[in-house]
Amino acid sequence: MNNHEHVLVALRRVIRATDLHSKRLSKNAGLTGPQLLIMRTIRDLGEVTIGTIADKVSLSQATVTTILDRLEHRQLVYRVRSTQDKRKVHAHLTEGGADILSRAPNPLQEDFIKKFQSLHEWEQNMILASLQRVANMMDADDIDASPVLDVGPVLKDDGWKEKA
Amino acid sequence: MNNHEHVLVALRRVIRATDLHSKRLSKNAGLTGPQLLIMRTIRDLGEVTIGTIADKVSLSQATVTTILDRLEHRQLVYRVRSTQDKRKVHAHLTEGGADILSRAPNPLQEDFIKKFQSLHEWEQNMILASLQRVANMMDADDIDASPVLDVGPVLKDDGWKEKA
């Protein structure tokens, strides 16, 4: 991981911690930030492995796996194990998943990241430092968190994940 | 792995190198020694994972995987991925596989191993040393290798294993 990517990861963390964190979306909507992010990645990249998703969204494979478990249980995505390489698993959106996603607002994350990447390093560092100061000031929690997407009630734990 | 087990592994190697190695069986029959050994393990243990097979036959998981590939291609076994633990894969015999196996001679390997295990360690070591001497004398290759099992021609490489 080069220096550039470190900055990028930091930026993604900032985005997750502000715009798209679960505390914002889960208030009234059925999908959390990471869930939306992963579903968009699947939509945009087509047939995509768990490892590729993890790279794109800067999360561990283990985290992506557990999030996909929840999405699969709600029948928003499904998995297909590759026949070429049986280690790999491809994730796909179901019809319902694609439908819900099409009605979700686009946060322009990827555009933003692409533009950010085109900046000089000193510019990136300056922006990140500024964001840090902003984040420190945000404890007041006086920003409106209006509902973004409504796909029904949040998943209840009805024991769908049977233990071995 | 304790001392006892080391002896057992050595013994299995001796068995493979003499009675059941592929050079003996593949002459006229369709199944090699390791293939038979693995199929018997599946039959005797029922729903069994690759790791368990590898333990039982003292081979690496990787080796068992490749041998199962060939057996599966010949439709003698099939794999089912566990729903409880998606890392695991269960191997089963197909009807045809069970049929062929029922007509194969039983080499009494497991009986032999069990009896051997009941011996004192110095006895085991003595026997292994004797076997080693016998093995050194076997280069003459004057032992008849009569066909044991005939299930048709040996698998030809018709490109069934497509590369990624």
Added chain:
DNA sequence: TTTACACCACTAATTATTAGAGGTCTTCGC
């Protein structure tokens, strides 16, 4: 005899999943 090919077996690397631990946020009852 040489050559090609199928097979065996290993180690190391790769991919996904699970276990376990720690954390945040929301809801529900008091």
Added chain:
DNA sequence: GCGAAGACCTCTAATAATTAGTGGTGTAAA
């Protein structure tokens, strides 16, 4: 408001199977 419960996120470490790569043996064909 406060505390507990539940759903979720995230990580590291362990686990399971597969694949890549290497080297070897045996058989059959040229």
